[in-house]
Amino acid sequence: GNFHFIISQSFDSPEQVARYEKLMDEVKTLVVDKYDGSLKAEHGTGRNMAPFVKYEWGERAYGFMKAVKELFDPKGLLNPGVIFNEDPHCHLKHFKPMPLTNAHVDKCIECGFCEVNCLTCGFSLSSRQRIVIQREISRLKKLSDTESSERLKTLQKQYKYLGNATCAGDGLCSMSCPMGINVGDLTHDIRQANLPEKSIGYKTGDFVANHFAETKSALRPVLYLANMAHNMLGDKVMSSIGQGLHQIGVPLWTPSMPKPYYPHRIQQHEESLKVVYFPSCINQTMGTAKDSPDQTPLIDKTVALLQKAGYEVIFPENMKNLCCGTIWESKGMMDIADQKSAELEAALYKASNGGKYPVLCDQSPCLHRMREVMTQVKLYEPVEFIYTFLKDKLVFSPIDEPIAVHITCSMRKMNLGNMLVDLARLCSTKVIVPEEVGCCGFAGDRGFTYPEVNAYALRKLKPQIEKAGVKTGYSNSRTCEIGLTTNAGIPYISIVYLVDKCTTSKNKCHEQPA
Incomplete structure (x- = not known):
């Protein structure tokens, strides 16, 4: 077997590096000597394990592997030093900086598992990339040289659109993150920092809150x-x-x-x-x-x-x-x-x-x-x-026509997606749940101001709708339905309409006149 571990220590002092060196030596002894296991699993070797490859496999096997590498890469151009490295301390050099930046995301190890649920991955920045850039911004803030200062200004300027404005804040990234990290929380903190109490934006929000009906x-x-x-x-x-x-x-x-x-x-x-x-x-x-x-x-x-x-x-x-x-x-x-x-x-x-x-x-x-x-x-x-509460009080008469359902981000986080599909199947014999369509990207009112995010998030929706011959879609959020209707080419309305259409009351005195 092999041994997986996650550490959360700093590498910014000789004492911390020495601590890490001792840990790796003990892992080598535990896995190789005591259990005859593997120091490497599905992620391959990498620089962190390069000093121990010969120790684990022995001189003869190490020689075979090195010979194969030289056949394919005689000049050593591909990943130099990653698997074969003669420096026994290469795993203790060139550490990637991981400065603290925000309590919501500081535990992130940048594995990228979150990206499958990030709607802007491939469009602006992914959730992982947002964390990476915020860490770099935090690191640069501690430096005082001119080059770092210019780089900081550039990153902060570019992040306004790529990182902040285009983040839906839906939190679906947390559902595939091993640590449950929600980059939407980071985004909300950044927006809060950009709206101090005396700013026009904050005063406007406060006015609306106190004059909501008007x-x-x-x-x-x-x-x-x-x-x-x-x-x-x-x-x-x-x-x-x-x-x-x-x-x-x-x-x-x-x-x-x-x-x-x-x-x-x-x-x-x-x-x-x-x-x-x-x-x-x-x-x-x-x-x-x-x-x-x-x-x-x-x-x-x-x-x-x-x-x-x-x-x-x-x-x-x-x-x-x-x-x-x-x-x-x-x-x-x-x-x-x-x-x-x-x-x-x-x-x-x-x-x-x-x-x-x-x-x-x-x-x-x-x-x-x-x-x-x-x-x-x-x-x-x-x-x-x-x-x-209503299922046993209503008689369902399903329609024989295809319908599409969209599971909103909030429903996914509340684990109600399957219930939506099950309810739709009580109402129709042909329920379509389009594939690879997660968050719609409308994000409340953001779809009005950044419609390109909504369009990118739903780029795979319309072909599936047309192929299935769907005429009406159903969901559970009015603003999401606006974005879905815009990009699907068919109207999306609340699931309440479908249930009302397909049901009658078991108690005849509760039937409403047409």
């Missing part, structure tokens, strides 16, 4: 005017106008942009089963897109489905001012995010009769943050609530 009200006329222009000018003209405005810093408009949602009184029915429903601020502001196959706003559709299953729906008080805080968290304004979360939890606790009733939020990213910071209420996102 901000949403101001957005609705903008969505209304954009929708009116879309109806009059069509997709191509509006897309051209949107691209032009985006060049001067206006968030990108796409044909999948929704109409506004205007709050209105929803008729309620008193029932023994009760659920607190908190529509996300996104769904309190945005209605359906122009080409959506169902023009019923999601809030109304969700209430209708809950009532069909025999539930009385309770809305929290002062709902127009409430938010989970994700908006501010993504910008690095953690204190404001926590303030909004606390306000929401207090309202939900009251509405749920001291935590007695379950709480449903219709946006999975919002629900994920709520679960991270709230402890007084029982929280559910739509798929989980439907599958747990």
